[in-house]
Each structure stands twice: as C-alpha cells, then as structure tokens.
Amino acid sequence: MFDQRADGPMEQFEILPIVDLHFGSIDISLTNSALWMIIGTAAITIFFFAATRRAAMIPGRIQSMAEVFYEFTFDLVRDTIGPDGRKFFPYVFTLFIFILIMNLFGLLPSWPGLAHELHTFTPTSHVIVTLALAMLTITIVIVYGFMKNGLKFLKLFWPSGLPLWLMPLLCLIEVISFLSRPLSLAIRLFANMFAGHVILKLFAGFVVSLIGTGSAVMLFGIAPFLGAIAVTALEFLVAALQAYVFAVLTCIYLSDAAHAADH
Amino acid sequence: MEAEAAKLIGAGLAAIPLAGAGVGLGLIFGNFLSGAFRNPSAAAQNQPTMLLAFALTEFTGLLGFAIAMIILYTF
Amino acid sequence: MRRLAALVFKAENQALTPEFLCLTLRCGAYMVRRDLTGAPAFCVRSFSGRLMGDAIDRDGAGKEDPPPLDEFSRRLDAMRGQPEEESPKGSGAAWGRAMRVSSELLAGLFVGALLGLGLDRWLGTAPWFLLAGIGLGFAAGLRNLSRSLKE
Incomplete structure (x- = not known):
C-alpha cells in the first residue's frame, strides 16, 4: 500500500554520493550532505540579497525579517563580548544563520517518490560537521587570545586566590575543561538533531506500518500520528534553540579570550 | 548465546538508567515548581541550584546512553 | 449563518496577508528574545529607522x-x-541554559577519559592514567558546570 523505501530510522543519516569526484586518492564526491549545505547556503544568500537589495528607512517585509535576525545576533554579541566584540559579529552571525538553516531545512519533508540520494538531509546531525564548526570556533578563540593577550592568555588556566599546592591539580582540571569545550559544543548540537530525527522517523514508521496492516488496527495509527506532529513542533523549537545556544557559547568563549588577562 | 545477541541485550540493559533519570527529572522539576508556587519571589535565586541538580541527574541518563553506544559500537 | 461564514472567511483572508504573517513573525521573535535574554519585550531603539x-x-x-x-x-x-559600556555578561536564560548544562559534564568526563586512554596507550601503563583521567575529567566537568551556572 505504501512505498517503504528507507524504512529504518537510521537510513536518513546515510551519506550517499550523488556525483562521483576523485582528486588523486582523495574522495571529493558531491554527497547529499554537501548538496544540502549548498542548498542552505544558496537560500541564505538569496534571502539576504533580496533583503538588502532595496534597503529602505521603513523596512519592507523581507527586510524586516532580515533585521530581526541581524539585531538579535547583534545584541547577543554586544551583550556577551562587550564593545570590542564587533569584529566577531560577522563570524557569529554566519555561524548562527548557517546552523539555523541547516537545522530547519532538515525538517522539510522529502518529495515523495524521489531517489534516496535526494531525500532531505540534515548535515548538522553528523558529528563531523558540528565538530568542524566547534573546532573553527576554538581555533579562533586560541589564535585571538594569544594575539590580544600574548602569554597572559595562559592566565585562563591559572585560577587565582588558592593555596599553592592545589595549583597544579587545578591547572590540569582547567586545561581539560578548556579542551572539553569544542567537544561539548559539537556533541550537544549533533545529539539534539540526531535524536530528534530518530524519534520523528520512529513515530512516522509506526504510522506507516499500522496503516499498512489494512484492518481495524489502523485506528491505533492516530496516536503515533499525533505524536509525530507534536515532535515536529518540538523539533522546530529545538532547531532554533540549538543554533542560539551554539552562537551564545561561541560568544562566551570569545569573551573569555578577549578578557583573559583581566582576571 | 551468540555474541551479537549478548551485545544487544547489554545495550538494552545499559539504557535502563534513562528511566531513573526520567523519574529524577520529574521529581526535581515538580518539587521546584511546587516550591516556586508557594514562594514566587524566591524562585529566581534558586534557579541555578535547580539547574545543577538537573545537570547531575541528566548526566546519569547520558552516561547510560554513552555506555549503551560503547557496547554497541566498540565491542 | 451566511453572514457569519462570510465574516469568518474575511477574517481568515485578513489573517493570511503577508503583512500579518510578517508582524506575527516579528512579534514571535521579540517574545523569544525577551524570554531568552530577559530584555524588555518591545525596545523602541531597535527599529528607530x-x-x-x-x-x-x-x-x-x-x-x-x-x-x-x-x-x-x-x-x-x-x-x-x-x-x-555594558559589562560583558552571559545572556543565556533558562531554556538555553538547561540545554547547555547537561552536556558539559559528559564532555569533561569524555575528554578526561580520552586523554587518559591515550597516555596509557603511549606509555603502556595499563589502567592508571585512564582512572586518573576519569577523575580529573569529572572534576573538569563540574568546573564547566559551575562556570556555566554562574553566568
């Protein structure tokens, strides 16, 4: 009755090559993950071009939507990093919009009957993508911290006002705590997107297999169907919230780097 | 018993902590809410404590999840 | 009855105009912002041209x-x-914070255990660095946690 292609909850995370490309021994095929990143980036670019093309004193519809995003991020950066955080605004804004659009586009329904390679895909549900973003943030933090504070940046690992015999231990703990930052950033985003999509797929799978029975058992399919609707609504919230949390933590870490010598 | 079956059973057992974490989270938020409704003015300053308890409880569940994943994918 | 239906239809039509959608979206964004950051709901400053x-x-x-x-x-x-000069402060509020704190502990423990495992492999001292790493990692996780709660 229903076409049950890719019917397990895990098939949606499979990375499949669409165009095979090999550069020497390196595989640079265009995969579905890359395709959805390109689609997301293109959508962001078109949106902001359309918003800023005719910038007016009294904003139109698209422009005021863009302004909402812009001012939200701008206030975030200014409140967290302080006045000298302006130079990080482009980075934080890009990161926020990119993650937000990746998360939200992953919730689009796939076109029915399309090949598995072209199904909707969430790049942020792969730990390698989120870890790369988190590593980028931490690299910027370290480089900027050393550029701004010199060796005083290392005071971040040297808590003050404690007995001397505790210092080496605490220093070690601080180093581990610093190293755990990118991991915690990456795992949080990845785990939320991954778990959300698995739950969505499970509920949807229940509906399909209950309807597939074709008897009165079909009526029980209503419960998982309502569940799937509720989870979809929750997923929209989680998608926006995770992008926000990623941006906030990026700002906090940058703020640590900017003010490392002060405390 | 086959090793594959034992692995799956072990992963399932390692997911039991999630039930405990669920009960614990319910207790934490329920008690916080009942306290906050009795004395709303004191609710804001107790929020960090609640979040600490939330994190420690959630940690149990996440640890169970991590152990289940380790059993499934590393052995 | 027909008048009522016409009225409902009209109201729906009005509700679905792009202006209304845009306004709703903007109000929603402001409400989210107020809830997340604790800022007053409608800052006049924001859209002053x-x-x-x-x-x-x-x-x-x-x-x-x-x-x-x-x-x-x-x-x-x-x-x-x-x-x-606004002093730098964390602006994550309840929801964002609750989502943040739960994975901090796990990440600390994970990194500590990973470092210990790596040192063990390197130096060949079977479980000792792993155990120390787990202890230190848990401490680092608690440090992460207390720091993110303080903001």
Missing part, C-alpha cells in the same frame, strides 16, 4: 569613523540612563 545595508556595513566591517547615527544612539542611551 536603521538602514539595513548601512547597518551591515557599519557594524560588520568595524570602520574607524562612526557615522552620526551611532553617535545619536549613544546619546539616546545616555539620556535613557543606560550605561554606555
């Missing part, structure tokens, strides 16, 4: 000479009694 392209250029590139609008908003802030 900032040019979009101008704003991007100004704030993004970080030019040397501030345009007059900047000066104006600073004076406005001063008149309203807000401090000009």
Whole structure:
C-alpha cells in the first residue's frame, strides 16, 4: 500500500554520493550532505540579497525579517563580548544563520517518490560537521587570545586566590575543561538533531506500518500520528534553540579570550 | 548465546538508567515548581541550584546512553 | 449563518496577508528574545529607522569613523540612563541554559577519559592514567558546570 523505501530510522543519516569526484586518492564526491549545505547556503544568500537589495528607512517585509535576525545576533554579541566584540559579529552571525538553516531545512519533508540520494538531509546531525564548526570556533578563540593577550592568555588556566599546592591539580582540571569545550559544543548540537530525527522517523514508521496492516488496527495509527506532529513542533523549537545556544557559547568563549588577562 | 545477541541485550540493559533519570527529572522539576508556587519571589535565586541538580541527574541518563553506544559500537 | 461564514472567511483572508504573517513573525521573535535574554519585550531603539545595508556595513566591517547615527544612539542611551559600556555578561536564560548544562559534564568526563586512554596507550601503563583521567575529567566537568551556572 505504501512505498517503504528507507524504512529504518537510521537510513536518513546515510551519506550517499550523488556525483562521483576523485582528486588523486582523495574522495571529493558531491554527497547529499554537501548538496544540502549548498542548498542552505544558496537560500541564505538569496534571502539576504533580496533583503538588502532595496534597503529602505521603513523596512519592507523581507527586510524586516532580515533585521530581526541581524539585531538579535547583534545584541547577543554586544551583550556577551562587550564593545570590542564587533569584529566577531560577522563570524557569529554566519555561524548562527548557517546552523539555523541547516537545522530547519532538515525538517522539510522529502518529495515523495524521489531517489534516496535526494531525500532531505540534515548535515548538522553528523558529528563531523558540528565538530568542524566547534573546532573553527576554538581555533579562533586560541589564535585571538594569544594575539590580544600574548602569554597572559595562559592566565585562563591559572585560577587565582588558592593555596599553592592545589595549583597544579587545578591547572590540569582547567586545561581539560578548556579542551572539553569544542567537544561539548559539537556533541550537544549533533545529539539534539540526531535524536530528534530518530524519534520523528520512529513515530512516522509506526504510522506507516499500522496503516499498512489494512484492518481495524489502523485506528491505533492516530496516536503515533499525533505524536509525530507534536515532535515536529518540538523539533522546530529545538532547531532554533540549538543554533542560539551554539552562537551564545561561541560568544562566551570569545569573551573569555578577549578578557583573559583581566582576571 | 551468540555474541551479537549478548551485545544487544547489554545495550538494552545499559539504557535502563534513562528511566531513573526520567523519574529524577520529574521529581526535581515538580518539587521546584511546587516550591516556586508557594514562594514566587524566591524562585529566581534558586534557579541555578535547580539547574545543577538537573545537570547531575541528566548526566546519569547520558552516561547510560554513552555506555549503551560503547557496547554497541566498540565491542 | 451566511453572514457569519462570510465574516469568518474575511477574517481568515485578513489573517493570511503577508503583512500579518510578517508582524506575527516579528512579534514571535521579540517574545523569544525577551524570554531568552530577559530584555524588555518591545525596545523602541531597535527599529528607530536603521538602514539595513548601512547597518551591515557599519557594524560588520568595524570602520574607524562612526557615522552620526551611532553617535545619536549613544546619546539616546545616555539620556535613557543606560550605561554606555555594558559589562560583558552571559545572556543565556533558562531554556538555553538547561540545554547547555547537561552536556558539559559528559564532555569533561569524555575528554578526561580520552586523554587518559591515550597516555596509557603511549606509555603502556595499563589502567592508571585512564582512572586518573576519569577523575580529573569529572572534576573538569563540574568546573564547566559551575562556570556555566554562574553566568
């Protein structure tokens, strides 16, 4: 009755090559993950071009939507990093919009009957993508911290006002705590997107297999169907919230780097 | 018993902590809410404590999840 | 009855105009912002006629000479009694924070255990660095946690 292609909850995370490309021994095929990143980036670019093309004193519809995003991020950066955080605004804004659009586009329904390679895909549900973003943030933090504070940046690992015999231990703990930052950033985003999509797929799978029975058992399919609707609504919230949390933590870490010598 | 079956059973057992974490989270938020409704003015300053308890409880569940994943994918 | 239906139809039509959608979206974004950051719901300052392209250029590139609008908003802030140099503070509120804290502990433990495992493999001292790493990692996780709760 229903076409049950890719019917397990895990098939949606499979990375499949669409165009095979090999550069020497390196595989640079265009995969579905890359395709959805390109689609997301293109959508962001078109949106902001359309918003800023005719910038007016009294904003139109698209422009005021863009302004909402812009001012939200701008206030975030200014409140967290302080006045000298302006130079990080482009980075934080890009990161926020990119993650937000990746998360939200992953919730689009796939076109029915399309090949598995072209199904909707969430790049942020792969730990390698989120870890790369988190590593980028931490690299910027370290480089900027050393550029701004010199060796005083290392005071971040040297808590003050404690007995001397505790210092080496605490220093070690601080180093581990610093190293755990990118991991915690990456795992949080990845785990939320991954778990959300698995739950969505499970509920949807229940509906399909209950309807597939074709008897009165079909009526029980209503419960998982309502569940799937509720989870979809929750997923929209989680998608926006995770992008926000990623941006906030990026700002906090940058703020640590900017003010490392002060405390 | 086959090793594959034992692995799956072990992963399932390692997911039991999630039930405990669920009960614990319910207790934490329920008690916080009942306290906050009795004395709303004191609710804001107790929020960090609640979040600490939330994190420690959630940690149990996440640890169970991590152990289940380790059993499934590393052995 | 038909009049009622016509009225409902009209109301629906009105509700679905793009202006209304846009307004709803904006109100929603403001409400989210208020809930997340604790800022007052409708800041008048936000939309006091900032040019979009101008704003991007100004704030993004970080030019040397501030345009007059900047000066104006600073004076406005001063008149309203807000401090000009806002002290850096964390602005994550309840929801964002709750989502943040739960994975901090796990990440600390994970990194500690991973470091211990790596040192063990390298030096060949079977379980000792792993055990120490787990202990230190848990401590680091608690440190992460207390730091993110303090903000």
